[in-house]
Amino acid sequence: xxxxxxxxxxxxxxxxxxxxxxxxxxxxxxxxxxxxxxxxxxxxxxxxxxxxxxxxxxxxxxxxxxxxxxxxxxxxxxxxxxxxxxxxxxxxxxxxxxxxxxxxxxxxxxxxxxxxxx
Amino acid sequence: xxxxxxxxxxxxxxxxxxxxxxxxxxxxxxxxxxxxxxxxxxxxxxxxxxxxxxxxxxxxxxxxxxxxxxxxxxxxxxxxxxxxxxxxxxxxxxxxxxxxxxxxxxx
Numbered sequence: 001x002x003x004x005x006x007x008x009x010x011x012x013x014x015x016x017x018x019x020x021x022x023x024x025x026x027x028x029x030x031x032x033x034x035x036x037x038x039x040x041x042x043x044x045x046x047x048x049x050x051x052x053x054x055x056x057x058x059x060x061x062x063x064x065x066x067x068x069x070x071x072x073x074x075x076x077x078x079x080x081x082x083x084x085x086x087x088x089x090x091x092x093x094x095x096x097x098x099x100x101x102x103x104x105x106x107x108x109x110x111x112x113x114x115x116x117x118x
Numbered sequence: 119x120x121x122x123x124x125x126x127x128x129x130x131x132x133x134x135x136x137x138x139x140x141x142x143x144x145x146x147x148x149x150x151x152x153x154x155x156x157x158x159x160x161x162x163x164x165x166x167x168x169x170x171x172x173x174x175x176x177x178x179x180x181x182x183x184x185x186x187x188x189x190x191x192x193x194x195x196x197x198x199x200x201x202x203x204x205x206x207x208x209x210x211x212x213x214x215x216x217x218x219x220x221x222x223x224x225x
Contacts, residue, residue: 045153045161045204045216061119061213095160102208104151104166111160 002026002107004096009112016086020112022079022096027107030054030074035099036081038092039111046092049081050099064090086116120144120207122217130225137192139220141183141205150188151206152181155219161204165190200224 008020020036035050049070050059058070069082079096094114098107121144131137141150152165163172165181168188178193192199205217 043202044218047214050212059212102149102167103214104163106163106172108160108162
């Protein structure tokens with residue numbers, strides 16, 4: 001069974017940092033580009049990071065560029081998202097997702113919750 | 119970045135009724151995808167490349183559109199279709215963006 005399991009979400013103060021992890025199983029992780037998508041408390045979906053299968057190419061929207069870093073360890077079948085300089089507007093459920101053709105996100109994890117509050 | 123506007127924001131339909139929701143883009147997009155999200159769960163792949171149904175999606179669903187105007191249609195509403203539906207655009211380059219969603223309720 002194809003599965004993505006996120007972890008690492010916590011309550012953190014503004015300006016703080018944390019690292020999310022996503023354990024992949026049931027498919028050839030190293031053969032797929034991967035991504036993170038977040039859902040705000042207002043239920044809006046926002047793409048926040050994308051990494052190529054080898055890790056050599058990454059993309060971010062302007063809202064997180066310079067603060068978030070996506071990375072992967074293909075030997076461990078694990079995807080990461082480093083979140084720095086956190087703001088209250090980064091509060092969201094963070095989903096690990098597998099993009100298919102034309103960035104159609106065909107596999108979603110259950111999500112991990114990040115809350116940024118003093 | 120391309121802004122997607124979904125309408126209506128909330129709608130209700132009776133069982134057996136035809137349902138149509140729309141997604142309008144601020145500029146032309148190459149492909150539109152759709153996701154279904156039921157309360158308390160993760161979004162689920164639903165329609166890709168504008169009109170192709172993901173595996174397991176009932177045939178009563180369809181997608182259409184081009185350029186800046188896209189739609190998702192349910193030919194006959196069923197109780198299990200209650201959910202929020204999100205559109206997402208792809209246009210060769212990031213950033214990809216999502217619409218704010220259409221919440222579909224049962225009348």
